Amino acid sequence: MRFDVITLFPELVEQVISCGVVGRAADQDLLQLNCWNPRQYTLDRHRTVDDRPYGGGPGMLMKVQPLQDAIRAVRQQNKQGRLIYLSPQGIPVKQAMLARQVDEGSIIFLCGRYEGVDERLIRQEVDEEWSIGDYVISGGELAAMVCIDAITRLIPGALGHDQSAQQDSFSEGLLDCPHYTRPEEFQGCKVPELLVKGNHQQIEDWREQQALGRTWQRRPDLLEHIVLDDRRQALLDEYIDEFKKTGQKT
Numbered sequence: 001m002r003f004d005v006i007t008l009f010p011e012l013v014e015q016v017i018s019c020g021v022v023g024r025a026a027d028q029d030l031l032q033l034n035c036w037n038p039r040q041y042t043l044d045r046h047r048t049v050d051d052r053p054y055g056g057g058p059g060m061l062m063k064v065q066p067l068q069d070a071i072r073a074v075r076q077q078n079k080q081g082r083l084i085y086l087s088p089q090g091i092p093v094k095q096a097m098l099a100r101q102v103d104e105g106s107i108i109f110l111c112g113r114y115e116g117v118d119e120r121l122i123r124q125e126v127d128e129e130w131s132i133g134d135y136v137i138s139g140g141e142l143a144a145m146v147c148i149d150a151i152t153r154l155i156p157g158a159l160g161h162d163q164s165a166q167q168d169s170f171s172e173g174l175l176d177c178p179h180y181t182r183p184e185e186f187q188g189c190k191v192p193e194l195l196v197k198g199n200h201q202q203i204e205d206w207r208e209q210q211a212l213g214r215t216w217q218r219r220p221d222l223l224e225h226i227v228l229d230d231r232r233q234a235l236l237d238e239y240i241d242e243f244k245k246t247g248q249k250t
Contacts, residue, residue, distance in 0.1 A: 001031045001155050002106035004074045004081060005144050008049065008113055010035030016145040025158040041069035050114050059115035067117060071125050074108055081106035082127040086140035087116060090129030093147065095170040102154045109147065111140030173226045175219060177210035205235065213239035
């Protein structure tokens with residue numbers, strides 16, 4: 001998987017491969033990260049990458065020319081990767097979007113700074129705009145690092161267990177189920193008895209029911225996009241009935 005990131009702070013983005021899952025994947029040559037600094041493509045001796053917005057207003061905007069030249073330099077080496085501009089105006093990032101990038105094999109992230117980038121650049125060069133949430137951060141670098149981490153988890157061989165990514169929240173449109181490890185009892189709280197007994201089919205049903213129930217409680221909007229078969233609907237109905245009786249998670 002090839003990641004190209006256009007950023008004024010390459011030293012920040014490069015930290016994503018210094019540890020954890022992304023670092024191990026990089027050590028195994030499962031991914032390649034390249035950072036491109038627009039300052040290297042400026043035409044003046046001050047390496048100016050921003051200017052005042054037309055019409056007035058606070059802040060500065062990133063100029064078209066350095067960004068466009070950086071983009072074209074990237075595309076000479078990464079001809080297939082789509083250019084993603086990370087901004088609050090983008091479409092919300094979803095797991096399925098990230099999984100698609102693994103299949104495509106490469107992606108280019110454009111990280112804005114200041115008040116953003118000149119709209120003409122977006123219209124001429126950007127394939128999609130992505131947002132990691134309804135809030136504003138100082139630049140696209142952290143958003144790019146989030147996306148790189150999330151995509152890397154989906155690369156075959158990046159995680160210690162092939163099914164780890166498949167069981168993550170959102171992998172099938174649902175939140176993940178609760179998880180427990182030793183000790184069996186901690187400060188009076190016990191692991192659900194069913195998990196201790198080791199009946200694999202019952203455990204699988206319990207985990208699926210918990211995922212459905214947790215999604216119903218915390219993100220009911222996700223269920224609007226999922227068609228439940230009779231078995232899953234029965235599991236969810238049972239969870240809801242128990243929750244209404246006790247006011248607690250089953």
